[in-house]
Amino acid sequence: MKRAFDRVLLAHGSGGRLTRELIEDSIFPALENQFLKPLSDSAILPELPAGRPAMTTDAFVVDPPIFPGGNLGHLSICGTVNDLAVAGARPLWLTWALILEEGADAELINACLQGAREAASAAGISVVAGDTKVVPKGRGDGIYAVSAGLGVIPPGLQLSDDLIEEGDVIIASGPLGDHGATIMAARHGLESNDLQSDSAPVNHLTEALVGSGIDVHAMHDPTRGGVTAVCNEVAERSGKRIVLKESSIPVRPQVRAACELLGLDPLSLACEGRFLAWVAAKDATRSLEVLQGYESAQGAAVVGSVAARDVQQAPVVLETTIGGERPLDLLSGSELPRIC
């Protein structure tokens, strides 16, 4: 009789019989598709549609791995789908590698497999290749996952921070900071019924936006480092000044409350199912209309604009609700480890 999988053993990662059982009994049922199934050295895929290919990868080590609104598996698929989506690419194929810790229980692994399955299904993509390794107890933390993805940018679509112009508006696809606040609250044992991660694929939203004839110049997803990090990078690459308007930035009350309690800035918190778009001012209203046509982007809002920048000026500023202006600097990063 086959031994049931209830805890991860070192042998599950050694390429032998137990590795095969783990793959065939647990991983395949979650992710099965015609490309993954042959279980050979590489997945052989159909020729790509016309356009420029885009590739990306992300490692996920979030602590805790299961949290309100998602889990490490769900997050790891969304992260790579979203990095492709904001580059203007239609995500096509993903790879997914797991580093499991000896002794991790099946419940954790299966929850993450189920999460990956749901995210892949929501995004409309397939995981076509994978790998599983096991590290000894105390050399991992239950489960780490690394996803990589391939997408194609349709012919004619150009997105680049170089295309951002003075006067462009910045649109957020929904409330900000939910994922980061949820993880930090969970880590500090704070309970809240309505605080949950925004972990979700955004590719249907980005495709709708760029497919609607709107003059989109650039898109980015505010993950690690949040809106602050993304806006600083955009300011640096574009040479422009990013002006965010505090009163227009959608932050859920429960996220704001958690931030106040924990001393965090919602603008530095990771989102995992939101994106920012830099669009021509003339298309601001139309952009909101397109996004708000989707359940997941009901809270889309114009959160700022682009201005010229003098050398002395801070690259990113927040116009506060009390009428002041506060520079938003890149954090050194020590505050929020393992948020994704």
Added chain:
Amino acid sequence: MKRAFDRVLLAHGSGGRLTRELIEDSIFPALENQFLKPLSDSAILPELPAGRPAMTTDAFVVDPPIFPGGNLGHLSICGTVNDLAVAGARPLWLTWALILEEGADAELINACLQGAREAASAAGISVVAGDTKVVPKGRGDGIYAVSAGLGVIPPGLQLSDDLIEEGDVIIASGPLGDHGATIMAARHGLESNDLQSDSAPVNHLTEALVGSGIDVHAMHDPTRGGVTAVCNEVAERSGKRIVLKESSIPVRPQVRAACELLGLDPLSLACEGRFLAWVAAKDATRSLEVLQGYESAQGAAVVGSVAARDVQQAPVVLETTIGGERPLDLLSGSELPRIC
């Protein structure tokens, strides 16, 4: 003054200023290329050449991470290049994600970055996207790396275990078991001047073989589980019987000696710079000529052949030097964890 990087801090993985410094001061100089440099959400690539795309991924957790003949960084690039190469694909673009442990010293990280650079250069590929995460001390083991790769199988090339025929010969591109023996010897504190990993990209060899008009039916790289695991998988997928001839299998004396000391079977040990090719018998000699034209494949040899299989027969057998026949079963896998 910028703080010099001498140990990995948690903040190096948080997406803030220290993450940027790690990337710009250490990772870019090792891997720099025009696609990686923009450091955006995805790498935007030129359109692919004609043919079917192939994708693969591998996680690397080898212990120890630095070993005679290579390191985890070198290995992680070779592993993905080789999985593409044996599928008949020309490797084009790789992604590379690192999971670093807080407190890991710069020497280890830099050795692995240098290894990745050398392997990428030897294979002629670029690492176009990456990610770096840091886990707390005691939740990792210095460095783990996950590579994923995209290649293209040229039009007209068909490789598949389904194409393997009775009478085909099996060619090994060089001596077997070097990587596995080296890791196991290092882990047991056995020193040997001439025992070293075979970690190397094989794509130039596979391209030469399939490009020379030889009737190649399938290729595989014997990594985890070694020749035994690969041959069992091939036997299962092809429905044929694999007959290996012990006296023809190239195993270096120092590998054989380490195996005897440690109670290991060289045929179950991982190689990381070798491949097996199933070719039509008429092309056996020509295959060896092509491979032996390369320094790294001087030791290429015909190691076995393909026969019909009856239901009762073992799928993979070894004809021993003393004239007997020994079935080669897939290991449960518990003997050799973290070999790659």
